[in-house]
Structure formats: C-alpha cells, structure tokens
Amino acid sequence: MLQQQPLTGNGPSNGRGLGMSGHPGMHGLNSVHEASQHRSDGGNPGLEGTENGHETRRDIGDILQQIMTITDQSLDEAQAKKHALNCHRMKPALFSVLCEIKEKTGLSMRNAQEDEPQDPQLVRLDNMLLAEGVAGPEKGGGAAAAVSAATSSGGMSPDSSLEHSDYKSKLSQIRSIYHTELEKYEQACTEFTTHVMNLLREQSRTRPVTPREIERMVAIIHRKFSSIQTQLKQSTCEAVMILRSRFLDARRKRRNFSKQATEVLNEYFYSHLSNPYPSEEAKEELAKQCGITVSQVSNWFGNKRIRYKKNIGKFQEEANLYAMKTALGARQGDDSPHTPNSTGSGSFSLSGSADLFLGVPPVNGEQSTYQMGLQANGNWQGRNSPRSGNSPHSDQSDNSD
DNA sequence: TTGAATGATTTGGC
C-alpha cells in the first residue's frame, strides 16, 4: 500500500551529491552516501561538533554511513543507533531535503489520478434512496411515494391502509439496516484512516512522508470504503424495488370492490343502459360514493360495457333486478321525500326514466338489443361513436369529452 | 384445484 517513490535525481540537490538515479529506497540513499563520501575530503566518520562546512559534510557522511550499516546490526544496537540518528543535529535538514525530492517526484507522477469526478452511478443511487425516503431525513417520503404510486394507478382500495402501514414498517426496517451498516462503514473508515495516519506519522520518523502523501493515502482509503458503500446502496435499492413491486403493484394487489360499491355502479349502469357513459362529474360522484378512484370507475364502466355487450343474456337477470330495484326506489320517492342514498345511488337522477325500463324484458320474455340500449350495430343508443360531438348522456347535461 | 368473475393494463382507432 505504501510505496517508496523512486527518487529520480530531478530534485534541487541534483549534482550536489544527492542525485539518486534509478534506484528506489536505500539504493538512493546509497548514492547519497557515495556522493557525500566523495565530497567529504575522504571523510572520517564519527567526527562531531564541528563548525565549518567540511565538518558538516562529514556529519552527513557519518549519518549515511550509520543508516547503511543499521540493518547489519542486532535489534538492540539498531534501536540505539536509530535513537542516536533521530537526535542528530543534521537529521532535520537531511529529512527535509528528502521530503522535498519525494514531493516533487511523487506529485508529477500522481497528479493525473486526482480530482476524479463523482461516480454517476453513486449519484443515481443516492438520488433514488433519497426519493424513496431511505436516505436523508425521515419524512415519510417512501410512504408518501407508495400512496402516490398506488393512487395514480387507481389501486387504492379501501383496505389499503393496512398494507401501507406494512409497507411503511418494512421500508423503515430497510432504512434502519441501511443506516446501521452505513454508520458501521463510516466508523470503520475513520478508524482505519486514523490507524494508517498514525502508522505514516510513525514511519515519517525514519523515512520521508509528506503531508501530501498522507492526504493521498486518506483519499485512497476513502475511495475503497466508498466502493463498499456503493454496494450497500445498490443492495438497498434492490430491496426497496422488491418491496415496492410486492406492495404497490396494482394488479398484484387487486381487490374486488365492496358489495355496496358494485351495487352503486350497477345501479347507475342499468339506469343509464341506453347510454352508460357517465360524465366526468358523474364519475367523480360515483367514485366518491364507492370509495374508489375516478379511473377505477372508468375501468369498471369500460369492463361492464364490453362484458354486457358480449353476453347480454347473462346479464339479463341482473338488469331486471336493478331495474325493479330502482323503479321501486323511484316509486317510494314519489310517496315520500327523495332520499339520495336510499338506493345507494346518491344524488344521481335515478328518475325511473326510459333507460330504466329498457332493461325490463317484455312479457313474452324476448329481449332485443335495442331494448337493452344497444343498437343492432353494436353501438349504444345516442352514441354513434366515442368521438361524437354531442353529449351521449341522455339524462346528464354535461359531457367532459 | 379449477374455472368463473373481476379489476387493471395494453393496444389501436378516432
């Protein structure tokens, strides 16, 4: 992990005895040793406490000589020698020169690797986790997203609140695990970084370790831990996706409408059999009464029309039932003040109009499609095509089309 | 387990 940079001899002291061409580490120091020996007037190691330049050079030669022989000594001797070297008065000067050389050569080699842009995949993962309410402040984002998704697809059934709380609790679990793991990684990263920094500081007593080098090392560690975090984020995203598909897929979670809701819809359908196309306003009203969405009302009428048309005979009994029921309601309405919800039809104009009795079979039991509101060509009465400009609703003045 | 019922989605026309 820690690399001793080759000292190439491009430093400021090149040509003055500190040229370290071609060999990393101690080989470089060997060159220093040789060079200094050449320039130390045949230098005699061991001379100390001198005041002129010659003796200074002898000092350097002495230090280098001691460094070169330190590995040949026993551990105790080496420790003692190391201590002596650290206390040597020339040590700081030599050390700073080595640092300077290393800094220059190291920077030129590594500049290209730095300041790399943020990983776009990580950005996407972060955004997604934020949107799902897993990352960032807990504000019910996931649950809100769940509700929004379910509503937009028309899948909000009356008993969906239980499922949402289940979804919410599962999402909360994922969130909790994610944050615990993230915290663990961050803690491990901090601990490891501190450890490495301490090691480097310790090593800096015996080899040149620049602050820049420490910074770079910290950056490398952070990058490594960041890649682990990316994996964690990816797994979390997958878990959220699975959760979403399990809880929020409208098809998967289809629920039959309540009996009362079906009754309301059927009542409207059979009382408007000649033209079973509720206006936007009527759909909204029906949706309100049934506790479903407008799009669900549209779906229901779409399905009902097509299924009714395909098999009128099958729906005959149902049609009669609702026709009689509504007629009865209308008659009661004549006798007493009309109660909008008495038949489940709310404020609709279920006036026992002609539509109503189109569904009642003739006495002889025969039933024509015309009487059922369907023309021979398969179109509904008053509705030649979906794009007809006039309102298809015989008893509803509005037409949102 | 099976088949009918039913709500949702897709496709194509207008």
Next chain:
DNA sequence: GCCAAATCATTCAA
C-alpha cells in the same frame, strides 16, 4: 384523451 377490445393477473367459490 376517451373508448372498444383483448388480454393479463388476481380473487373467490365450488
């Protein structure tokens, strides 16, 4: 954007 028609996917009763 709404609708018809076909289809899918799930629920539910036998």
